[in-house]
Amino acid sequence: MRRFLKWGFAVQIVLGAFLTVSAQTPRCPLRPDPGSVVLDAPSLSSHNGSLSVDLTMRNAMDPLNFMHYCFDYMSSTGLIEAPTLRVNPGDTLTINFTNDLTSTTTSRLANERHAPVHMHGMADAPGTDPCTSKVITPNTSNIHFHGLNVPPVCHQDDVVNTLVQPSKTPFQYQIQIPANEPPGLYWYHPHPHGFTGLQVSGGAAGAIIVNGIEKIKPQVTGLAERIFFIRQQIPVNGSDEVGSQLTLNFQPAIFPKDDAPIIRMKPGEKQFWRIANASNTVFLSMQILFAGVAQSVELISLDGVPINGDRFVNQLDVPPAGRAEFIISGPPAGTPATFIHKGFDTGPTGDPSPEQMLAKIVTNSNSAEQAPASSTIAPPRPVTPRFSGLAAIMPSTTRKLYFSESALGTAGPVNFFLSLDGQIPHLFTMDEPPAIKTKVGAVEDWTFENRTPEEHAFHMHQIHFLVTAINGVAVPNPTMQDTVIVPYWTGKGPYPSVTVRMDFRDPEIAGTFVYHCHILDHEDGGMMQKIEVDP
């Protein structure tokens, strides 16, 4: 809550060093102006079982004092930002990642915000091997492949040990997409503990599409596909008066301060929308309004996993890091239509999340921003579906965890904890041992209690989980997710809780990885723990 003040000060300091650099050379592509037509990010698709991409992480300041962190890709037509990576199950995804961040700072302000207490034990001297470097600074970066069920090891999806320092030498990520990876929307973003929020809010986030969803959800076949990333940019001065801004595919969604982004559709046209909440703190409550009336959409997938059965909803609540994919029908010609965040009650100390129009939907018979979803080809592979039978398995272990916080002032909590029940809360440090140990093959039921007056978003790396109960009441239609909303406590009565079933059966995910609140201020502030999954 109200952390942007300090956050902004940190950003100001971080900016200092590269202002001169950004004046010389554009380090990030220009982002669209308010009121323009929303375009999807360019896509890069795998061929013959592989996709290899060179990405460079850069930062730059825009004229409006928003600091950009960019996954730059040099295409044949010029520099583009955060391309969509399209792969098939079984493909190899290679990313040659160069860290070209320039925001070196030794500022106490930046350090206090970002490294107050949760990095003790880290080495002082810069490391050279990204797999063993123990150094985290504002310039450190890496990539987390959010949602992919892949190994937590260096050069794959590891954020515990992999820390890439600025260097001209690329660091190579190479991931084999599991043959039974559910087809859907995943995403990539940096994850250097203490600075994740800074970099993701700067825009460093892109889509990964695992192809083949039409084989499970044939109703999307042939539909025009849109990929929308809702990000949250934070002004440099960070004041409450300015506040943060939501963006839609990098375009500010700040109506009525400025024109709303424009999404073009043909009248009555069905489209397949794939939406990621890549914001730092915002719990989205999305609706499509025609003449002010919420429209029903057909939910296809959550967090990259197609849902079972048919489900129609007129509101989608998606936590930070969550994804939702659905089919929408375009408005009749001449009907005013909008895509909105209707506002979300984050709790008494949660970051305010007021209603915000994300885009105007404008009918146009020749809209050309979208591509057909079925243009991809998923090779048929006779594999056992991931997560099969999970709901019926008797869990081997049950655990209870809880979220808690402590505050030093009226600006809100400053320390964020995620703890095992019975454990004294402590701030996460990168060098601490795993809080939980389990074994490959385990299926466990975890219950998260929220003992704070604000919402949290639990996220598990490496695996998905089945959301089975909320406040002890079974969920009628359980869904596989990698991030789930944990409702806030009012201060009275039992703590709100969410129960999920963890699936550790895949031997590929053996290793040590993390789970945390995906409100990135909370994650950076210590609301994280490690789990070790032994072979």
Next chain:
Amino acid sequence: MKFVTVFMLLIVGAQWNGIAQSAAQTFQPASPSYLITNDDPPRKTGASSGTVFTIAADGTPQNGTRVTLGGSGAGGGLFNANRVSILRDSPCAFLSINGAGEVGGVDILALQDVGNTAGSSTDSGLPDGIGVVNNGSYLYASFSTSQTIGTYSIMPGCALTFLGDISVAGKQAGNVKGMATHDNMLVVAYGDGSIESFDISAGIPVSHGDLQNATGYNTSRFPAGVDITQDGRYAIFGDLSTTTTIEVSDISSGKLTKTKLYDVATAGNAVSIYLSPDQTLLYIANTNVGKVTAAFFNATTGKVSRGCTSAKLRGFPDDWQFLTSPVTELNTGTGSVLYMAEYGPNAGIAIVNVSSGSGKCTLTEAAASPLQAPTTTLLSIGVYPPRQF
């Protein structure tokens, strides 16, 4: 032009003389007779102010008179950056003006703002406020944003003269969260797990070179509130924590030593602490849970042990209601009655009766509590005359 200047000087001189005479009228009853708040209204809502109450025979503050300070407040900030510092031997209160980066001197008897004094051009107290403490000769102001401690000479008539500032930071780069003085020693808690002491014999603080992480640091408990025993032997720290944790450092050597950690309750963090006049009880405003705890303190050994915790005070729970800045009605014994600042929509001055004996204590909210506060942004209060250490 010269005439105008001389004329103005004469006017100022006359005003100064009047103020000085007022403040010089030493008025020191045995028990506190005045309660002073730093109203710290939010920016854009009017000038900053303090309010001076008289204390009735039954301990109830009454007849509040608002003293406008000018400048703007911060409307919130750190819980335990005490924004009110009162001289022991003169009816002067110093109130930080958090938005303006200044400190105002208030003549308590004259109910008058003597004048405001800025720090250096870089001293800034937004957004977390400015804590102030004094040792009778100097006033120290912790500027939370600029991470500086400003030093002011205390002049006759509640006036201040700025001497200079120093940059300070904790081991994990934290800024000053809490301060306390004892004679020539200033003890600071940074809220990042570390603590430090300074020599203030010459005014501007000089570090004793004892910056260190407190014992609680390794278990995510971070000293933030500070008090010092009457004999200057122990520095007591209240921790930012999800439990109620106190740490004590033996400072009889003139430097901080490794702290001993005491878990005294489960009622929430302990960033706002205050030692009773007889040093038998340590009052802990459990800031965000609406309770107050009294832990037993042994001034000979420095040991802290569990005491008692009040029921939740009226007006709680409201998740934006906070309880800070405990002070006592009396300057003897346990202090008899505790006053605390309440911040938030149900803001007020909490009044809690204290009883203690035979190894037990009770804390009971008075019927008149909470007294309506001048603003909803009350975080700091003080009494005159204050506790004598």
